[in-house]
Amino acid sequence: MDMKIEDPAIESSMHDMKERLLSRIFLSVLGVGFIFTVVNFINEWVLGSVQMTYAVILFYSILLVMHAFRRRIHFEIRAYTIIFILFGTGIVSGLTYGMVGSSMLFYVGAAYVAMLLLSKRETIYWMAMTLFIYLVIYVFWVSGILTYEFSVMDYAVSETTLISRMVAFIFFVGLLIFSQWMVNEFLVDKMNDLKQTHDELRLSDKQLIEQYNEILDNREEIKLKEEQYRSIVENTEDLIYAVTPERTLITANSSFSAFVKMEQSELIGTSLDKLKGLATLIDENDRNLDHVLAMKEPIQFVQRIEKPSGRQIYHTDITPVMHADGSLTMMLIKHHDVTELVHKDEQIEQLAYFDQLTGLVNRYHFEAIISEKIKDIGHQFGIIYFDLDHFKKINDTIGHFAGDYLLKQVAETLQGVLPDDATLARLGGDEFAVVLDETSEGHALMRLLEEVADTIVKTARKPVNIDGVHYYISASAGIVVYPEHGRSHDELMKNVDTAMYKAKNDGKNKCIFFNAEIKDETDQSILLEAHLRHAFEYDEMYVDYQPLVSGKNEHVRGFEALMRWNSNYFGPVSPAVFIPVLEQTGMIVEFGEWILKEALNKIHELEKVSDQSYVVSVNVSLLQLKQERFATNVKRIMDEWGVNPASVELEITESILADDVELIINVLSELKQYGIRIALDDFGTGYSSLSYLRKFPLDTLKIDKSFSEGIGQQQKQLELIGSIIQMAHKIGLEVVAEGIEEPEQVAYLKRHHCDYFQGYYFHKPLNDKDLLKVVKTG
Incomplete structure (x- = not known):
């Protein structure tokens, strides 16, 4: 009986049913066996031999023992034992009585029991075994290999008898198989229906339990x-209360209760x-409550209340609560104190838009102002961009605290002298900018910008007192006008920056308008x-070399x-064109x-062709x-x-000595200790005095050619x-006169x-080839 059922409860029921079936089959087989034993005993006793009866008694004795211990023996073992005993009884019957109906019934009975208790495959196996044994015994019987104790009629061994018995055998077996399979399929279908119903009921129970638990x-x-909502409402600092359309309080939290006392x-x-009268906050709600009653929609607004302790700011929400039929049931009101938040927003705005040191408009805010002005089509305005000359020197020498103080003083002073409509901004470091709007026609704006820039430059020249010491700075400024000098913020700032650096390069302490x-010049410099x-x-x-001639023997x-x-x-x-570019870009x-x-390579070459030692500057x-x-x-x-x-002399210009004196002295001293000579070039073009030069480790003083040109005039x-x-000579320096031509x-x-001369009168700058000629000729 092939039925695969996974449900444990149904499987248990099926097992019990098969056990009951096995018990009934056992009793049936035992009864048939008893009758067969008695009949066979009488038959054999008459013939004078009871050997087969002993074998049958042995078979059914085993069956009785097995049934007695059925609880300890597996189901399939007991089923196979019954089948074997039936099969064995059929063999005994066939050997004793020939191919008669009794043996055939025992064989078929074995297959039938297999069908009831075992699988389809095993049933077919036993049916095949039955047919095979049946045919074997018949062949033995016909061939005379097997003999019997009684006389066999002639028809018993005829071909007709064999065919009729085979047809009968196949018919009975087919009928049994068909009927059993029908019963089997019916039982399986019913059991599966039972299982499905059981599963559905169990699933339904499970769903009901789950739904019940979910509801709980x-x-x-x-x-x-x-509870959480009530706790939040009760413990929040917000003032929360609800009123009916008639403005009667329905509920209120503890904060509102404390607020109205x-x-x-x-x-x-x-x-x-x-x-x-208890609270201004409530007094100002009338108009907004009327709006919610009329429109039936929520409203939000800000309330500012002046108190002795200061201004208090509330963000108020009024939310209507509607009934299912569309009528208004109540209005929920919440007042949230945003005073601190507003103050923080104001502080953030101050940080975002204003310079923290000076309080001036910062770069970001300044860019926004310029962008807004550009959007105003037809509007003309000007920008003055300036920085403080020598500020870095003061900042590095005295300290950043002093530098910050100086920046604040400059900002305060300029705010006092600039026009009221001017916007002064600090863009970073010592960089400032002023934006001015046109007053009438463009020429007036140009004059105004020039006047304001001149005021800035003059104001920046005033000394700043820091700890009792007066420090002097100046300002260099560039000026642009929108839209003449640019149509975007970036273009304007690029051009005004260019103009400012032009003012610096032209000597500082001045203002310059941007122009083509x-x-x-800037484009050329970039190229x-x-x-x-x-x-x-x-x-x-490449390198040219200009000879240095001795004043004693030339x-x-x-x-x-x-x-x-x-x-x-x-x-x-x-060099006057490209060397400034090298210095500005750092490529120098x-x-x-x-x-x-x-x-140095040239010194090596000169030493190979001349016994004389030369100095290369x-x-x-x-x-x-x-x-x-360095x-x-x-x-x-x-x-x-x-x-x-x-053999090496490094030349520095006079302007270098005015920059970072301590650093320059340390570097030059380190070079001097190594044995390198130091020369001061273009002396007389700056503001240095000979007494000032005493502090620097110099060897040579080169007088600028502008002095030599005046000789004889x-x-x-x-x-x-x-x-x-x-x-x-008195301070121990050798002197070189430059630009000697007469x-x-x-x-x-x-x-x-x-001591030495240098100029076209003796030699022009020489290339490598001409230099070697001069050296070889001495």
Whole structure:
């Protein structure tokens, strides 16, 4: 019986049913076996031999023992035992009586029991076994291999008898199989229906239980949320209460109760009209409550209440609660104190839009102002952009606290002198900007901008007292006008920045309007920078050397290395044009190291072709001197080339000495200790005095060519040059006169014992080939 059922309860029922079936089959087989044993015993006793009866008795004795111990023996073992006993009884019957009906019934009975108790596959197996044994015994019987104790009729061994018995056998077996399978399928279907019904009932029970539990959980959750909501409402600082359309209080939280100074129990049922006068907050709600009653929609608004302790600000919500039929049941009112939040917003706005040090408009706010003005089509305005000259020096020398104090003083002073409609902003560091609107026509705006910028420059020149010491600064300013000098914020700021730096480069302490010429200079500078960055790659840089001639015998004492640039794009470019670009972009550091290496290489070459030692001079910029470990790097390069330090002279300009005095002295002293010579170039173009120069570790003083050009023309110029040479010798400096082009200049300088000459009178700057000729000829 093939039925696969997974439900444990149904499986248990099926097992009980099969056990009962097995018990009934056992009793049936035992009864048939008893009858067969008695009949067989009588038959064999008559024939004179009872051997087969003993075998049958043994079979059914085993069956009785097995049934006695059925609870300890597995179901299938007991089923197989019954089948084997039936099969064995059929064999005994066939051997004893031949192919008669009794043996065939025992074989079929074995297959039938297999069908009832076992699977379909095993049933077919036993049916096949039955047919096989039946045929074997019949062959043995016909062939005479088996003999019997009684006389067999002739028809018993005939072919007709075999066919009729086989047909009968197949018919009975087929009938049994068909009927049993029908019963089996019916039972299986019923059991499956029972199982499905059972599953549906169990699922339904489970769903009902789950739904019930969910209802309980929801009830608990709703209860918990109600408690939480009540706790929140009661413990919040917000003033929360509800009123009927007639403005009678339905409920109120403890904060509202404390606010109106009444118990909660007293408030319930009280009209809002009775609370008027207790709180301005409630008095101002009438108009808004009327609006909610009329429109039946929520409303939000801000209430500002002046109190002795200060202004109090509330954000108020009035929310209508509607009935299912659309009628208004109550109005829920909440007052949230946002005073602190508003104050914080004001502080955030102050941080976002104003400079924290000076209180002026900051860069972000200034950009927003400019952007808004640009949106106003047809509107004209101007921008003055300026920074404080020498501020960094004061900030680094005295300290940032003093620098901050100076910035605040400048901001306060300028606010007092600027027009009322001017907006002053600090953009960062020492950078400031002013925006001014037009008053009438454009010319008036231009004059106004110029006047205001001039006022700024003059005001910035006033000394600032810090701890009893007066410090002096100045301002350099650029000016642009919208839309003439730009149509966007970025374009305006780029152009005004360009104008401001033009004012700085022209000597500082002035203001300059942006114009096309300044733009062209800037564009040219940008183009020069772009090509300079590829100058080494395209092998455009080279060095010329201008000889330095002794004032005693006019022999060549050394050479000054001069950087040259022959651009593939521009052609030859003057050092006066490209060197400022190198300094502004910082590339002077890379180019300065390159020319130093070229000069050292040239010293090596000169030592190979001449026994005389020469000094080669190389110009050094302020930016190079400010590089960390500059002196150490110079020493490293010289050690790599193996050059005598006394053969190298580094030239600095007079303007360098006015920048960071302590730093410059330390760097120059370190170089001097290594044996490198230091020369001061272009002396007389700045404001340094010879007494001021005493603090610097110098070896040589180079008088600017502007002094040499005056020799023979002005008596005062002659006296001044003589005094410079005399004073320089007194402080231990050698003197070089630059720009010597006339014999009168040579004669005068020799009379005043000038040590060395440099100029076209002796030699123009020489290329490598001409330099070697000069050295070889001495």
